[in-house]
Amino acid sequence: MSAEKILVTGGAGYIGSHACVELLQAGYDVVVIDNLSNSKPESLVRVAKITGKVLNFVEADICDKQALRDIFSQHKIYAVMHFAGLKAVGESCEQPIKYYQNNVYGTLVLTEVMQQFGVKKIIFSSSATVYGEPNTVKYTEDLPVFGATNPYGKSKAMVEDMLQDLPVADALSKSRDPWKIILLRYFNPIGAHISGLIGEDPNGIPNNLVPYVSQVAVGKLEQLSVFGDDYPTLDGAGVRDYVHVVDLAKGHLNALQALNKITGCKAYNLGAGKGYSVLEIIAAFERITGKSISYKIVERRVGDIAENYADPGLALRELNWQTEKNLDDMVADTWRWQSANPNGYE
Numbered sequence: 001m002s003a004e005k006i007l008v009t010g011g012a013g014y015i016g017s018h019a020c021v022e023l024l025q026a027g028y029d030v031v032v033i034d035n036l037s038n039s040k041p042e043s044l045v046r047v048a049k050i051t052g053k054v055l056n057f058v059e060a061d062i063c064d065k066q067a068l069r070d071i072f073s074q075h076k077i078y079a080v081m082h083f084a085g086l087k088a089v090g091e092s093c094e095q096p097i098k099y100y101q102n103n104v105y106g107t108l109v110l111t112e113v114m115q116q117f118g119v120k121k122i123i124f125s126s127s128a129t130v131y132g133e134p135n136t137v138k139y140t141e142d143l144p145v146f147g148a149t150n151p152y153g154k155s156k157a158m159v160e161d162m163l164q165d166l167p168v169a170d171a172l173s174k175s176r177d178p179w180k181i182i183l184l185r186y187f188n189p190i191g192a193h194i195s196g197l198i199g200e201d202p203n204g205i206p207n208n209l210v211p212y213v214s215q216v217a218v219g220k221l222e223q224l225s226v227f228g229d230d231y232p233t234l235d236g237a238g239v240r241d242y243v244h245v246v247d248l249a250k251g252h253l254n255a256l257q258a259l260n261k262i263t264g265c266k267a268y269n270l271g272a273g274k275g276y277s278v279l280e281i282i283a284a285f286e287r288i289t290g291k292s293i294s295y296k297i298v299e300r301r302v303g304d305i306a307e308n309y310a311d312p313g314l315a316l317r318e319l320n321w322q323t324e325k326n327l328d329d330m331v332a333d334t335w336r337w338q339s340a341n342p343n344g345y346e
Contacts, residue, residue: 005029006256007077009062009110010084011055012039014200015125015189018249019081020047020055021198026253030055031075033062034084038203040345046197062106065113072117079121079259080114081252082107085156088207089129092152103155107162115166120179123255126160128187128241128269129153133305137275140311141185141267149303160267167264180262182255187241187271187310189248191330192337199337200245201344210242210330213282214338217291224293226278228300233307239275241309244325244333254319271310272323284331289339 006023010016011032016039023030024047032044032055044057056075060067062084071077085103086092092099107124114120131139132147145161148154163181170178190210192199205221206212215221229236251270276284282293315321325333 004078016083042345096151181265191244224295231306239307269310
């Protein structure tokens with residue numbers, strides 16, 4: 001029996017490349033589509049090196065309907081893992097059209113082609129930003145969505161809403177081959193593969209805390225800005241739920257194995273279920289790298305909240321998934337990647 005073939009959109013990116021490793025190691029065949037707008041083909045060369053296995057790579061955009069049709073014509077795809085999304089909150093506020101075009105329209109094109117070829121299983125890379133700013137620090141999947149405060153989060157919520165309509169249409173038409181959809185709402189992915197061969201390689205100045213801290217540690221950036229130290233938290237700094245990217249990738253594998261058991265569309269939080277403050281992250285970096293991290297306290301950012309973290313109980317019960325790696329693992333693996341690759345994949 002030949003292995004099931006998974007199409008990974010955005011598979012050369014940070015989370016996508018780690019998912020490719022887990023898929024290949026679990027015995028799946030992998031086809032990647034990526035336009036390389038925020039990733040490098042070298043990541044896939046290294047995925048092959050880590051796993052000792054080959055994958056198929058197509059350099060194309062998910063908005064390119066013909067490129068997608070060609071892939072589905074040439075490969076018998078079992079399911080899709082959909083990572084191909086733009087993800088910088090600040091950039092989304094400056095260029096909302098770009099975000100709706102790629103994230104929303106791109107998913108529309110993808111699902112249209114999937115339906116044409118009778119491939120109706122998809123795992124969507126969503127985000128905790130879809131919850132917006134609920135009046136609670138512990139986020140459960142039954143919180144209302146559509147509270148997002150920026151175009152990035154709104155685009156993720158729109159895609160979720162769109163995907164939820166597909167099984168509803170199946171029910172109306174009494175389809176014998178209904179859509180099976182899992183929405184995975186990530187908290188804050190950090191870390192890198194233990195080999196140090198693949199990791200996060202942001203274009204330009206990093207938008208996220210951990211790659212910024214690691215670039216300060218490696219001497220690439222001068223100083224970190226900590227936005228506010230007067231929040232009602234343990235040390236006054238903002239607290240967030242961080243999840244190791246390998247744990248996250250394994251969550252996608254568990255979701256893939258659970259797809260046949262679900263009906264319709266289900267959402268799951270992927271997070272550790274506890275938070276760390278910005279200052280705790282800095283302290284962990286200093287402890288593990290032996291380097292001093294230069295930082296300054298600046299004013300709070302508009303829209304930032306004091307604290308949030310996932311309630312990951314549903315993922316444990318229904319996907320048999322929980323995080324295995326702790327903060328020290330996340331920082332050590334980030335540092336191994338950053339110190340071995342100070343300029344990323346360049």
